[in-house]
Amino acid sequence: MERLEPRVRTLWILSALGGSTLVGVGFALTATMLYSRFLSADMRWILPGTTFLICCFAGGWVGLAWYRYGRFRFDCRDESLYVEHGVLTRHKTVVPYNRLQHVDVRRRPLERIGGVATLVIHTAGTCRNQVQIPGLTPTRASMLQDQLRHLITEDQDDGPP
């Protein structure tokens, strides 16, 4: 089973830290405003209290990002694509090649900075019609895209979905 590029783990951890900093700042501001309005007395508990909460939150988010990398696996089997991911809710998705509609390579700004790309596989379904494989190098993503495209065209006759 194949795994993602290691550098995407760093990317996710950094974005988790960045996100939790933003959330922390917002939370701290709101907390200060509320406390200064309602409880004018104990201001000295606020700073350690909020810092502790924010640290817990950040730690949780970073831990999730770390484990998320560890849990992500995918495999190009003979007739289907198999993707396994998820930390709290575990998902194992299988998509036969003859059900693929088209395959995209997507690079968001953060991914471009980090030098990774996401492979997005579209099926004809409704709720879960996209299967995403993040954290691939651009070359690997293009190679996979070509490989899947060949598998789609040689397998799929011109029938309805």
Next chain:
Amino acid sequence: MKRLHPATIPLRSLGRAVSLGFVCFLVGILLSPGANASTVLVVLWSALGVCVALLYEGCRYFRVGYSLTPGTMTITSGILSRRTREIPRHRIQSVDVHQTPSLRATGLASVSVETAGGSDGPLTLEYVSCEEATRIQDWQCTVPDRQCTAPSQGSGPTNDTGPRDTTIFTLKRTELIAYSVTSLGSGAVLLCGIALSFISGRYPQGLIAPELHQLGTTLPENFHVGGLAVAFLVTAWVLSACLHYVRFVGFRLALADAALSYEHGFCGRYSGTIRLENLQRITIAEPIPLRWLGYGSLQLETAGSDGGQQSTETHAVVVPFASRKRIDALVRKIAPIEGFDSGSLELPSERARTRYMLAYLVASGFCLLVAFGLSVTTPVVRDWFALAPAVLIAPVAAHLKWSNRGHRLQRNYLLTRDGFWNRRTRIVPYHRIQSLAYTQQPLQRRHSLATLTADTASVSPAIATAYDVDADRATELHRRIERRMCRSRRAGGLSTT
């Protein structure tokens, strides 16, 4: 490029003029000086509305066209921004023909073509002649020059290759009456609301002639709100029952050359054909009081239909009401499932029942706690222990939820079932499953349970889910379904053009 039937212009203008004219009529009333509606202004505004409608429809008539080749259908539309759509024949999911009473009188019909790709809904041709509608339906079927539509109301002599269709289902009168009586339509409620507002005296005074106004005020004084509300509900119920009856009378399903055709309706006629190979999902819905009596409804969805709503307008084919035995027999004719029986589904793991019970107990306990807290701190809640029966109901509810879920793997179909208040049994052919997901939430992991979800290609969330299966069994099922998904297409399944 064929044009629509010329009678489209007056018919559509009429409909549009009525709505537009009504709006202009109201505008005229609002703008008239003083409390009384100035007749001249109202008439002028209404006339303006009607003229605009006629002009618009006239322009539209000349800008809309369609053509049929053996392989594709091309529809051109749009007055200012032109759009040409080409649809390959084998990509059409279903062709539906609808005739309102006025259309029936004039011999026209409205044709809706559904494809799997459009986000704007079905493509409609309003209006074409009946013969043209039949021609389009025949064109859509697998083999050209062979009719797959049933001749309705004697549409002339058929030639040697007449339709060889067999009626597989007709709605009995008792079933139709039962259906009409047990479902409430939204249109009827609206109509009754309007009627009620007029009766109760809250209507715009300028619209009604003074004599009728006098009549309204002579109602007895003790006609209080309760009686009025009951009268309103009863009238709405009777009206919706009548509307449903008229809509579904003469319901008939026929099968010919692997194409299913339906027709029903008395004043407004509905008919359509779908090819069996386009079937995405079959749903048997049994809402609670009907289930105990042994009745349910059947919905056949194709890739273009909106399968999420309960309304009968959006499904490809709906059998609104039938006994469970008849539904099973019908499903066996449409989708060959060996040993299909609603009772033979595999139930979720026993641990799932424990899990549901714990969840319900915790939830009811929490509500009880909150009520207790509120009763102690605030004067809002007094008898917090009134919620105590919820704790006793929790185990029963958990058992009911568990026993109404299930799944089964047939040779060509996946069956899943879910729901207590409205139990839905879903039948999905393997070659229609687009992707299969095995999901484990944290609590499920703890009990080693998993949920399998199969995604199909209807428009709205059209999934078939097997809930809370034992984790090892779920892995095994996952593998088996995957093999069948891959195999059914490779063997050339049912998906030939």
